[in-house]
Amino acid sequence: MSTKTLRVLVLTCSTRPGALGPAVGQWLIDAIAPRATELGVELLPVALGDLALPFLDEEEEPASGLYRNEHTKRWSAMVDAADGFIAVTPEYNYGMPAAFKNALDYLGREWAWKPMGFVSYGNTSAGTRSVQHAKQVVTTLRLVPLGATVALRIADAVDGGRLRPDAGRDQAAVGVLDELVRLAHALRPMRERTRSDAGPVPGSYVRALTPDDAAEVLVLQRCCWVEEATANDTLAIPALEEPLEQVRAWLATWQTTGLWRDGRLLGMVRTRRVDGDWHVGRLGVVPDLRGQGVGRWLLREAEAAADASCSRIVLSTGAQSRHNIRLYHSQGYRTESSDGATATLTKPVSAHGAVGVSGEELAAAGR
């Protein structure tokens, strides 16, 4: 199981009084809730009728992201925070309900690169024409429709306004969730890249790391600090020794910048203020990207984030890490102290924009 939880909205798309939609939605939630727990999925039921969205009444096009009305801002925040959707939709006149189309039309980038599954219901066609209609609309929004689906023929599946028990149907619903989760994880880099600043390597992007990224950070640390261990003839280096929980803990207290491409963590650096100093550390770059200026780029990002009221930037490295120390010196740092195991280097905050650039590359540095 991935360590990253997913938030999935279950959208009940019919809005009329006495509609069958809520009963279908409730069956779906009951059928998939145990699997959702196993997969680390938070299921959030949303009845489109409760959103009280009038027919699209925003002046600007949704692509602008400029929303005037509170109902739009609320809907935007809900969709934006979601990783995927399951639409529970009837078929109205061979198509999707107008309320569903309207709710889709309200927003733009909030939908992008998220999977959408469908549970349909209707008479002869079991709502499948509604789903076909919806699919051509949602792909325009960069929603990715699932292949797995559940389609209910009302005459077969409903008795007295409630769904008849059907283990096969329950299993099919779990199949929808499974596919949705796989796709939501696979699309995560697409979502992140759309919402993040570009990095120095083509296709890369930058985003803040959180405790949810601990597994990737652990792997990067174990890979990057081996050279530091060799240079200093010791394995007693925090970046090599820390267990997952410790990495998770420090990710909660440092501001850490991660450089990503296609879901792979390429590099990182962490910063935080300690008294009047700006501490920089855990600067690491994957082996196959060394020598391309990525480490220097990350160092500059870390320096640029320095609190203006800090007087110094402080970092440390192994006392025998000559390569790192030489490089830091070329970037305007001077060795403040060295106790035989660790060298501490500093640089005035005001000078950080004016230092020269070395042709060399930082590999892994900073305790």
Ligand SMILES: Cc1cc2nc3c(=O)[nH]c(=O)nc-3n(C[C@H](O)[C@H](O)[C@H](O)COP(=O)(O)O)c2cc1C
């Ligand atoms: C406006 C409207 C149009 C409908 N059109 C179709 C249709 O094209 N195909 C179909 O199988 N059922 C159609 N039905 C029947 C619905 O499938 C059935 O009433 C279902 O319960 C509607 O979902 P709801 O109760 O959640 O609104 C239609 C129902 C309504 C109210």
